[in-house]
Amino acid sequence: MDRLRHSFSALQVDAVLVSHLPNIQYLCGFTGSAGLLLVESSRSILFTDSRYTFQAAEEVFGARVHIAKRGLIRALGELLRSRSGRQRIGLAFGNVTVAQKQALDGAAGKRVRWAGDGNAVEKLRAVKDADEIDRMRAAAKLISEVFEDVVPEIRPGVTELDLAAKIEYGIKHRGGSGPSFETIVASGPRSAWAHARPTSKALGKRELVVFDQGAILRGYCSDMTRTVYVGRAPRKVCYLYEAVLQAQQAAKRAIRPGVKAGDVDKAARQSLERLGLAKYFTHSTGHGVGIEIHEAPRIGKGEETVLQENMVVTVEPGVYLEGLGGIRIEDDVVVTPQGAVDLTTAPRDFLEL
Amino acid sequence: MDRLRHSFSALQVDAVLVSHLPNIQYLCGFTGSAGLLLVESSRSILFTDSRYTFQAAEEVFGARVHIAKRGLIRALGELLRSRSGRQRIGLAFGNVTVAQKQALDGAAGKRVRWAGDGNAVEKLRAVKDADEIDRMRAAAKLISEVFEDVVPEIRPGVTELDLAAKIEYGIKHRGGSGPSFETIVASGPRSAWAHARPTSKALGKRELVVFDQGAILRGYCSDMTRTVYVGRAPRKVCYLYEAVLQAQQAAKRAIRPGVKAGDVDKAARQSLERLGLAKYFTHSTGHGVGIEIHEAPRIGKGEETVLQENMVVTVEPGVYLEGLGGIRIEDDVVVTPQGAVDLTTAPRDFLEL
Numbered sequence: 001m002d003r004l005r006h007s008f009s010a011l012q013v014d015a016v017l018v019s020h021l022p023n024i025q026y027l028c029g030f031t032g033s034a035g036l037l038l039v040e041s042s043r044s045i046l047f048t049d050s051r052y053t054f055q056a057a058e059e060v061f062g063a064r065v066h067i068a069k070r071g072l073i074r075a076l077g078e079l080l081r082s083r084s085g086r087q088r089i090g091l092a093f094g095n096v097t098v099a100q101k102q103a104l105d106g107a108a109g110k111r112v113r114w115a116g117d118g119n120a121v122e123k124l125r126a127v128k129d130a131d132e133i134d135r136m137r138a139a140a141k142l143i144s145e146v147f148e149d150v151v152p153e154i155r156p157g158v159t160e161l162d163l164a165a166k167i168e169y170g171i172k173h174r175g176g177s178g179p180s181f182e183t184i185v186a187s188g189p190r191s192a193w194a195h196a197r198p199t200s201k202a203l204g205k206r207e208l209v210v211f212d213q214g215a216i217l218r219g220y221c222s223d224m225t226r227t228v229y230v231g232r233a234p235r236k237v238c239y240l241y242e243a244v245l246q247a248q249q250a251a252k253r254a255i256r257p258g259v260k261a262g263d264v265d266k267a268a269r270q271s272l273e274r275l276g277l278a279k280y281f282t283h284s285t286g287h288g289v290g291i292e293i294h295e296a297p298r299i300g301k302g303e304e305t306v307l308q309e310n311m312v313v314t315v316e317p318g319v320y321l322e323g324l325g326g327i328r329i330e331d332d333v334v335v336t337p338q339g340a341v342d343l344t345t346a347p348r349d350f351l352e353l
Numbered sequence: 354m355d356r357l358r359h360s361f362s363a364l365q366v367d368a369v370l371v372s373h374l375p376n377i378q379y380l381c382g383f384t385g386s387a388g389l390l391l392v393e394s395s396r397s398i399l400f401t402d403s404r405y406t407f408q409a410a411e412e413v414f415g416a417r418v419h420i421a422k423r424g425l426i427r428a429l430g431e432l433l434r435s436r437s438g439r440q441r442i443g444l445a446f447g448n449v450t451v452a453q454k455q456a457l458d459g460a461a462g463k464r465v466r467w468a469g470d471g472n473a474v475e476k477l478r479a480v481k482d483a484d485e486i487d488r489m490r491a492a493a494k495l496i497s498e499v500f501e502d503v504v505p506e507i508r509p510g511v512t513e514l515d516l517a518a519k520i521e522y523g524i525k526h527r528g529g530s531g532p533s534f535e536t537i538v539a540s541g542p543r544s545a546w547a548h549a550r551p552t553s554k555a556l557g558k559r560e561l562v563v564f565d566q567g568a569i570l571r572g573y574c575s576d577m578t579r580t581v582y583v584g585r586a587p588r589k590v591c592y593l594y595e596a597v598l599q600a601q602q603a604a605k606r607a608i609r610p611g612v613k614a615g616d617v618d619k620a621a622r623q624s625l626e627r628l629g630l631a632k633y634f635t636h637s638t639g640h641g642v643g644i645e646i647h648e649a650p651r652i653g654k655g656e657e658t659v660l661q662e663n664m665v666v667t668v669e670p671g672v673y674l675e676g677l678g679g680i681r682i683e684d685d686v687v688v689t690p691q692g693a694v695d696l697t698t699a700p701r702d703f704l705e706l
Contacts, residue, residue, distance in 0.1 A: 031550070032548060033548060050635040050636070051547040051635060051636050052547075053635070054545055054546050055546045055548070055549065093450065093452040093455070094451075096451050097446065097448065097450055097451070098446035098449050098450070098451055098454050099447035101451050161525045161528065162525065164525055165521070165525030165526050166522070168518070168522065168531075169521065171518070172514045172515065172517055172521070172551075173515060173518050175514065177550060177551070177552075182531055192407055193405075193407050193408045194404040195386060195404055195405070195408070196408065197384070197530060198525075200528060282403040282404060283403070283404050320407075
């Protein structure tokens with residue numbers, strides 16, 4: 001909260017209103033599903049509703065809790081209108097709907113001016129502190145272990161849904177609070193859908209299977225993809241797997257503080273381009289991860305964001321060939337002066353099962 | 354899509370731009386995570402990105418698919434700017450961020466005027482057709498069966514997280530595509546948190562345990578809460594359970610087409626009020642459910658929305674006493690001329706385990 005306050009003068013604001021729940025969790029610890037956090041220079045107030053009376057009392061630090069009886073925006077507006085003088089308040093316009101903004105304008109009255117907050121909280125969140133990195137290492141280790149537990153169950157006849165269910169059971173069984181996104185298990189031609197949901201399709205013999213999974217542990221996400229082959233893989237598939245692994249290594253080698261995110265993406269893409277495979281790599285190389293599964297920075301084509309020490313990002317190139325299937329390999333890494341350090345512990349060898 | 358087009362003249366628009374993903378799924382079947390659907394009077398176009406090339410080709414009906422290479426809003430803008438004449442396009446301001454609206458304004462140019470769409474798609478979705486009700490009945494039956502499978506595992510020493518994991522495993526094992534929200538298992542004093550996440554806390558003897566869970570099956574959600582007692586419940590707890598069950602029955606009896614949603618809420622609240630317990634009922638009585646876990650109509654204090662035949666809503670009164678814990682009972686019901694018909698099949702008897 002104090003780091004956010006230090007940005008007030010650069011943003012030319014008297015306060016920042018935080019509406020995005022992961023930002024609220026980051027700043028004051030509250031994990032409920034309804035909240036507005038007003039951060040002023042000398043104090044902070046969390047507005048929530050009566051469902052969260054007990055939870056807020058237990059979780060919130062660094063902010064007073066106000067239980068709003070007739071709507072959060074209304075309660076906030078009453079407070080703001082009770083203040084004397086004009087106020088300029090920062091707001092993340094990417095996290096507020098047009099309808100919410102209209103309600104805020106109506107509730108706060110004419111003495112409040114809203115200004116873009118320059119994604120101030122997202123920028124703070126992109127660089128992790130030591131405690132956050134510890135949590136993320138544990139979350140990455142947990143999902144690695146869960147996947148390795150499930151590997152012996154991968155065989156012809158088992159359904160995508162049943163494997164996804166086993167992975168999600170494993171996450172909670174090992175103490176995670178749940179999956180960080182809906183687990184992907186996609187087999188055969190369906191593995192060419194980069195974001196396929198698992199279905200009741202059974203694994204066939206001689207099929208690629210993409211597993212994309214993550215866990216939330218103590219409030220922080222992990223994200224990991226492994227691709228396996230059911231049976232003995234043809235040479236072409238082994239070649240493609242090796243190409244993706246090389247692209248991933250190239251991207252990891254490009255990572256260090258001071259490098260542009262777009263250059264990391266370029267490293268993966270050029271590695272595939274040399275083998276004529278870049279056209280099958282149809283998404284970005286990676287993304288920041290933390291309280292949310294997708295957060296700053298984005299590791300994509302032409303991204304100008306400069307990597308900083310202690311950012312945590314995914315590195316996940318892939319190739320997708322219609323009919324044949326897809327191959328993706330993804331790890332979470334932390335940016336250090338020595339380069340990318342893996343948080344994910346599961347091996348990357350091509351598994352033929 | 355045609356029902357939406359019929360509302361164009363009342364909305365005074367030439368087209369509607371749909372940005373909310375569940376609305377896109379409802380109208381054209383697409384389930385990817387990036388999409389913009391432009392519904393015009395004579396045709397519809399879905400904008401998505403290259404991750405979804407294959408998936409869109411397989412899923413989408415009633416719309417042409419445009420794979421946007423450099424951003425969905427940009428591709429939409431190019432199309433709109435190629436059109437001659439002025440256009441007035443409906444947009445749900447509650448589903449678009451201020452930043453997105455600014456990008457739309459920039460991309461579409463000055464000949465496009467945006468108008469509120471009066472939540473036209475949400476209103477269509479609130480009333481289900483026969484196929485949707487069949488799916489929701491199946492989703493409600495599935496979660497009922499999953500819960501009944503888990504009941505024998507409820508005993509002192511098992512953790513909240515492990516029970517939640519078993520429920521979520523059961524959902525996929527029985528063919529659901531996953532939980533419709535993060536499963537709640539909250540025991541002892543934590544059960545007084547209406548939206549507690551499960552933790553590694555073990556169930557103790559003589560504790561209330563609230564289970565709030567739902568499944569997604571063939572694209573539709575169920576939502577069900579049951580409260581059990583570990584051990585033989587004291588008379589006070591049995592009394593509270595009976596009070597909540599009576600409040601739920603009172604709310605169900607108030608449901609029929611033509612009744613205001615607020616009057617259903619009032620029926621539950623008055624039933625508790627007669628026992629002096631209304632002050633412990635700290636949330637709304639229910640909400641619509643369908644493609645999303647929370648959709649129109651809201652069943653809360655003073656809600657003016659009139660219930661219509663074939664709406665599907667939850668009925669979920671509860672009482673929460675700090676220190677003692679919480680009790681909530683929730684079913685999904687469909688509104689029929691004969692009153693509320695339960696979709697949820699799990700018994701509502703108080704289980705002392």
